[in-house]
Amino acid sequence: MCRPLSARCAESRMNHRHGYNARxxxxxxxxxxxxxxxxxxxxxxxxxxxxxxxxxxxxxxxAYVRNEVIATIEGIQPLDTHRFAVMLGIATVTTGMEAGQLxxxxxxxxxxxxxxTLVDVSFPDDFVAAFxxxxxxxxxIRERVGAHGRALTMTAxxxxxxxxxxxxxxxxxxxxxxxxxxxDDHGIANQHYAPFAARVQACQRALREANALTGGRxxxxxxxxxxxRQIAEQLKIVREEGVxxxxxxxxxLGVGSLVEMATENLGVxxxxxxxxxxxxxxxxPLLLGRLFRLFGADATVFPNYGGRFSYSPETCLAxxxxxxxxxxxxxxxxxVPAGGMSVARVPEMLSVYGEDxxxxxxxxxxxxxxxxxxxxxxxxxxxxxxxxxGGGV
Amino acid sequence: MCRPLSARCAESRMNHRHGYNARxxxxxxxxxxxxxxxxxxxxxxxxxxxxxxxxxxxxxxxAYVRNEVIATIEGIQPLDTHRFAVMLGIATVTTGMEAGQLxxxxxxxxxxxxxxTLVDVSFPDDFVAAFxxxxxxxxxIRERVGAHGRALTMTAxxxxxxxxxxxxxxxxxxxxxxxxxxxDDHGIANQHYAPFAARVQACQRALREANALTGGRxxxxxxxxxxxRQIAEQLKIVREEGVxxxxxxxxxLGVGSLVEMATENLGVxxxxxxxxxxxxxxxxPLLLGRLFRLFGADATVFPNYGGRFSYSPETCLAxxxxxxxxxxxxxxxxxVPAGGMSVARVPEMLSVYGEDxxxxxxxxxxxxxxxxxxxxxxxxxxxxxxxxxGGGV
Numbered sequence: 001m002c003r004p005l006s007a008r009c010a011e012s013r014m015n016h017r018h019g020y021n022a023r024x025x026x027x028x029x030x031x032x033x034x035x036x037x038x039x040x041x042x043x044x045x046x047x048x049x050x051x052x053x054x055x056x057x058x059x060x061x062x063a064y065v066r067n068e069v070i071a072t073i074e075g076i077q078p079l080d081t082h083r084f085a086v087m088l089g090i091a092t093v094t095t096g097m098e099a100g101q102l103x104x105x106x107x108x109x110x111x112x113x114x115x116x117t118l119v120d121v122s123f124p125d126d127f128v129a130a131f132x133x134x135x136x137x138x139x140x141i142r143e144r145v146g147a148h149g150r151a152l153t154m155t156a157x158x159x160x161x162x163x164x165x166x167x168x169x170x171x172x173x174x175x176x177x178x179x180x181x182x183x184d185d186h187g188i189a190n191q192h193y194a195p196f197a198a199r200v201q202a203c204q205r206a207l208r209e210a211n212a213l214t215g216g217r218x219x220x221x222x223x224x225x226x227x228x229r230q231i232a233e234q235l236k237i238v239r240e241e242g243v244x245x246x247x248x249x250x251x252x253l254g255v256g257s258l259v260e261m262a263t264e265n266l267g268v269x270x271x272x273x274x275x276x277x278x279x280x281x282x283x284x285p286l287l288l289g290r291l292f293r294l295f296g297a298d299a300t301v302f303p304n305y306g307g308r309f310s311y312s313p314e315t316c317l318a319x320x321x322x323x324x325x326x327x328x329x330x331x332x333x334x335x336v337p338a339g340g341m342s343v344a345r346v347p348e349m350l351s352v353y354g355e356d357x358x359x360x361x362x363x364x365x366x367x368x369x370x371x372x373x374x375x376x377x378x379x380x381x382x383x384x385x386x387x388x389x390g391g392g393v
Numbered sequence: 394m395c396r397p398l399s400a401r402c403a404e405s406r407m408n409h410r411h412g413y414n415a416r417x418x419x420x421x422x423x424x425x426x427x428x429x430x431x432x433x434x435x436x437x438x439x440x441x442x443x444x445x446x447x448x449x450x451x452x453x454x455x456a457y458v459r460n461e462v463i464a465t466i467e468g469i470q471p472l473d474t475h476r477f478a479v480m481l482g483i484a485t486v487t488t489g490m491e492a493g494q495l496x497x498x499x500x501x502x503x504x505x506x507x508x509x510t511l512v513d514v515s516f517p518d519d520f521v522a523a524f525x526x527x528x529x530x531x532x533x534i535r536e537r538v539g540a541h542g543r544a545l546t547m548t549a550x551x552x553x554x555x556x557x558x559x560x561x562x563x564x565x566x567x568x569x570x571x572x573x574x575x576x577d578d579h580g581i582a583n584q585h586y587a588p589f590a591a592r593v594q595a596c597q598r599a600l601r602e603a604n605a606l607t608g609g610r611x612x613x614x615x616x617x618x619x620x621x622r623q624i625a626e627q628l629k630i631v632r633e634e635g636v637x638x639x640x641x642x643x644x645x646l647g648v649g650s651l652v653e654m655a656t657e658n659l660g661v662x663x664x665x666x667x668x669x670x671x672x673x674x675x676x677x678p679l680l681l682g683r684l685f686r687l688f689g690a691d692a693t694v695f696p697n698y699g700g701r702f703s704y705s706p707e708t709c710l711a712x713x714x715x716x717x718x719x720x721x722x723x724x725x726x727x728x729v730p731a732g733g734m735s736v737a738r739v740p741e742m743l744s745v746y747g748e749d750x751x752x753x754x755x756x757x758x759x760x761x762x763x764x765x766x767x768x769x770x771x772x773x774x775x776x777x778x779x780x781x782x783g784g785g786v
Contacts, residue, residue, distance in 0.1 A: 016581055026581075028539070043774070044649055046701070050701065052552075052580070053553060053554050053580075053759070054549075054551060054552070054578055054579075054580055054756070055551050055553035055578075055755065055756035055759055056754070056756055056760055059756065059759050059760035059762065061762070062552075062554065062559070064554055064586075065552050065553075065554035068554065069552065069553060069554030070552075076420060078555075080543055093584055093585065093586070094554075094580065095582075095584075096583045096584040096585075096617055098583065098619050098620075099620070099624070100582075100618055100619060100620075100642070100645040101582040101583075101618050101619075101645075102647060103669060104579070104580065104582070104618075104668050104669070105640065105643055107616065107669060108579065108580070108645070108668030108669055109579075109668060110640065110694050111668070111669050111670065111701055112667060112670070112702045112704075113701070113702055113705070114703045114731075115703075138781060142636070149418035149439055155426060158446060158448050158449070159448055159453055159458050159463075160445075160446060160458075160460065160462060160487060161446070161447075161455065161457055161458035161462030161487075162455055162458065163460065164489060166431060168510070169395075170429070171420075176555070185446075185447055185448075186497070186501065186502075187445070187446070187447055187487065187497065187498065189489040189493075189494040189497070189503070190489045190491065190494075191486055191487060191488075191489040191490075192486060192489075193457075193486070218659035225489070225491055225494050225497075225649075226491050226493060226649050227491075227493075227494055227621075227647065227649030227650050227651075227653035227655055228620075228621030228624060228649070228650060229653055230491075231621060231649075232621065247500065249493070249497065252494075252496055252497055252501070252647060252648070252649075253493060253645030253647045253649065254620065254645060254646045254649075254650060255645070255646075256618075256619050256621070256623070256624075256645075256646065258619050258620075258622030258646060260621055262623055274505060275497050275501030275502060275504070275547075276496060276497070276500060276501055276504050277504065277505070287696065290443040302556065303505050308439070308443065308506070309505045309506055310505070310506055310507045310508075316599060339505075345633040362447070362448065363447070363448035363449055363452065365453050366448055367448070367449055367451070367452035369452065369454065385724055391653065
């Protein structure tokens, strides 16, 4: 699942049966399909129709649609006796250059078909240029928090149910300990016990006081939620309060919201959270790495291996590659492995991910109780020590 | 998966181990978990923490959070040797009464865990009252198109790639044949070959001319796409052009967009499409039936059994029940079975779903080529004939 796309594309091109339609710019979308050798050709043709014109191709009379708009089959390869890799060529014009419509063309209807997974995509350069991509990227986040030559540290304000003042107190403690980024837990939205406006004001105040004390440049990343109107109201508060970063769940808000936030260039870094993203049968490196980067995320949270979630080490590394490796000239973004991490695992995680990473430890810090400040300092120092010893990649 | 929730809740209540916390209004959320009998208790506790406070409960010191905010385990029942039904009580306050945040609390993080599916939910009345629910519902759609005592008919403008004039010509033909609702294909967005504004103007003009000719009241439902700003622009055009209904994909736009459209009471019926919804491990009757109804959809498209998709007849009927049966006083909405349907199947579908249904036939009409008008009339007449013969439920 996690081999580089370039290798896959090369394989596919060598093996293609239907020819590449050079007349129109196409997205190459790689699917895995459950089928047998007798049925795969027909199944691939059905998928190509489903993900483009959604009607029988024989009934299409318009020449432009027949020649340009219908998805092409660019390659079929057996994976084993009951699974095949199928590369479709999806015309870029069918996306209208919109993120939601891109998701729709890649996986909208076939999400309803159990025999299909979306494994990888390859975009033409001019298609990528139509999307904002990350405004900050990892380098911009480094600048903002003043962290160079080492990994970055992040924690989460939780649990939800605490009031704005209690969350702000936690925020201040974390900032005094020198954490780079202090984000809302993704379950913190606009609940009555800590409404967005009051929470952001209180946390930003605590952050400013702590930064003044330490000379540090920690940032607070509140969680954005709701429909378009509420999102706009929250972003207004974000600007007024001088917030440095925000957290959002693209699969809950809609990927179009992420694109508009990046396009409007709000001056805040965008931290994407994978809530509701994992259930989709879309390869995590593609969705959380490549596509969220294309849509404008500057950092992407994902479940690290060995925690509470089920991603393999291979999936996690492929995801980090998708976030950071050169790709169409878009800024590298920060992989943020998370989910049941601990200070004890810092050296291991840095040896795996290297310093161009944001380490997120939440619950394990909060479990320190009265020693929250000390445990937070341990985290900061563990990362700093690894940098000083020349650890990481 | 599709037994009524009430029966499940009753079972669960009889079997519950941890007691219902009556102090705070709770959502009962039913999950299926893969586990063995030795591990299920711990797995259920982990799920309860994941879907509420997202940190170790032992580290929570705040009494309000411990007593009220942490999700409760209200019942655990074996399904077979390796699967269990687990009912969680999720505090309604944690949702902030927002649709996206509700999805987050129900399935945000555990979407990333392969051993969990979300099967059903039960809401307190006062929670439901915080959401708009359907503004039109099936009855309102019937009023709008003037169709009583029979099922409604719907078709789709396709394929994408046609220009606005070609789509408008199809729209006029369908309206002259007496189709009640003519929607954009869900793959039609804001592409250059038929931009939203030009398309809606052309299709509405063709519709008005056809309605004037026949004395009918057909409506055209354009597809809404994009981020918040584009959605707002498109809805402005919808109002200006007097459009009667719109199509939207809540899992692409964000469920918060659906809620805001329903809340703003735009005077247009809202037709929900399941794109990107099927891949989630959430039972289709729950997501496409109950939740989309709660969020304000007036009709819900879903893949009918025996077509191109994999839903069973039982799933489809449970989905229709979730859309139409009495539920917290919300208006019944229209189930719209679709996906590879044909005129020949009209009597069968009406015998299964009854007359409180919208039948959607798209590609099979367009395959008629030069006889598009006649095939469309056949569809309209087949539905009318079933009504006259007393068919349906």
